[in-house]
Amino acid sequence: RKEVEQDPGPFNVPEGATVAFNCTYSNSASQSFFWYRQDCRKEPKLLMSVYSSGNEDGRFTAQLNRASQYISLLIRDSKLSDSATYLCVVNTRNQFYFGTGTSLTVIP
């Protein structure tokens, strides 16, 4: 079983839509969780860390459910500039594990 699993998509949504991504992880000992954004042919960049209490940064909300071992990312009021691949990253015993990424295209 993979350490981190994501639905690869693609998700094609109209501007202004709300879209949610989920990611599951297999190891209950996982310690920290992140969402990264990766544009085509570029390096991943940290979008936000994910905390047990949930956290919000503008239009983006991340949540962690330790009991069910999944994390989520909600994007509200999608913009064209949100088009990218979103990577779920989990740190387990000081090793980073990556999902394959979820592709999002926001359509005018």
Place this chain on the structure above:
Amino acid sequence: DGGITQSPKYLFRKEGQNVTLSCEQNLNHDAMYWYRQDPGQGLRLIYYSQIVNDFQKGDIAEGYSVSREKKESFPLTVTSAQKNPTAFYLCASSIDRLRTGELFFGEGSRLTVL
């Protein structure tokens, strides 16, 4: 500005040649990593280093070598033994492997074997 610098950004290599990818960071991070990304796949760990003069194999170390002679520098050599070296190579660092901080990435090196 602090960050990670990778070079070259694009590299073409003939089969049978070794090539070295440079990675330099001025973030004063202890931990450094090399990942490989292929289309449609997640990042896979090649090597990592927690401290100067120490490094460990990742999941796909065969055909690669590294050194960590200075804290700031973690070069990766892709040897002729690597059977399918064409890929996007990403260097990353984190403050240290004990504090579970996030990863910072360089801009990547895209290697094509002709």
